[in-house]
Amino acid sequence: MMKKLLIPVVVLLGQVVAMSVAQGATNFVTDDFEVMMRTGPSIQNKIVRPLRSGTSIEVLREDSGNGHSQIKLSSGEIGYMLTRFITDKPSARSRLRAVEEQLAQLRSEPNEIRSLLADSQSENQLLIAQNIDLTNAAQAAEAELEEIKAISGNVIKLSAQNQKLESEVQQLLLQLDDIRIQNEALKDNSERVRNLLGIGVLLLGIFLGWVLSISGRRNRNSWGS
Incomplete structure (x- = not known):
């Protein structure tokens, strides 16, 4: 049963x-x-x-x-x-294998983290160095820009002065031309005056000679009478 x-x-x-x-x-x-x-x-x-x-x-x-x-x-x-x-x-063997793989991965992670940390530190140092280089380059560029601005300001100032001097030179040249023209005119006037004086002296001499000749003839006539 x-x-x-x-x-x-x-x-x-x-x-x-x-x-x-x-x-x-x-x-x-x-x-x-x-x-x-x-x-x-x-x-x-x-x-x-x-x-x-x-x-x-x-x-x-x-x-x-x-x-x-x-x-x-x-x-x-x-x-x-x-x-x-x-x-x-899953079977115990499969679970054990998975646990062993996870354990191996966990054991390797600190090394990977340390490696990543070292790489990050190296990259950080490189970035710091690049930042310093860029800062220096920026400062040099800024100084050069200020120098260019100063030179540009001087160039503009010199250009204005040059234009002013050119204008003054042109005015002086015009004045010199006027003086030269006046000088030529004075020379012409002096030449005419000299010519006129020469003619006047010549005429005066002729006139005096004529007067003297007339006076001489009168005197001789009076003596003869």
């Missing part, structure tokens, strides 16, 4: 375990050993391939009667395997 009751209980537990595997969700092969993937839900069906522990599978359909589930691999291949070797968590 006890044996008869045990069988339904075992079957019921098997159904509960089979129902606990979510259909359509991503599941994994347990890490107990390799599980055979077959063409059908029976050990008499042909083996398609062995599935390693931690292989990712998708459960398509469960058959609680024979303890098999229809599964689909990530490659798209479809087959059957025992439901009891399916779990909703």
Whole structure:
């Protein structure tokens, strides 16, 4: 009697375990050993391939009667395997490998951070040096600009003075031309005056000679009488 009751209980537990595997969700092969993937839900069906522990599978359909589930691999291949070797968590070996990878990454991160910090410090020093160079260049350019402004101001001032001097020179040249013209006129007047004086002296001499000759003749006539 006890044996008869045990069988339904075992079957019921098997159904509960089979129902606990979510259909359509991503599941994994347990890490107990390799599980055979077959063409059908029976050990008499042909083996398609062995599935390693931690292989990712998708459960398509469960058959609680024979303890098999229809599964689909990530490659798209479809087959059957025992439901009891399916779990909703990665295998302990896979989890251990992931933890080891994370640990290695965490261990390498301080070195990477130190390397990044050193690179950042070097880049910061380079930027500081470039900033100093740019500051010096800006100051030199500003000083040169001030010098150019001063030179430009002097050039403008000298240009104005030059224009003023040129204007004064032109005025002096005009005055010199006037003086030269006046001088030429004076020379002409002096020449005319000299000529007139010469003519006057000549005429005066002739007149005096004529007067003297007349006086001489009168005197001789008076003496003769």
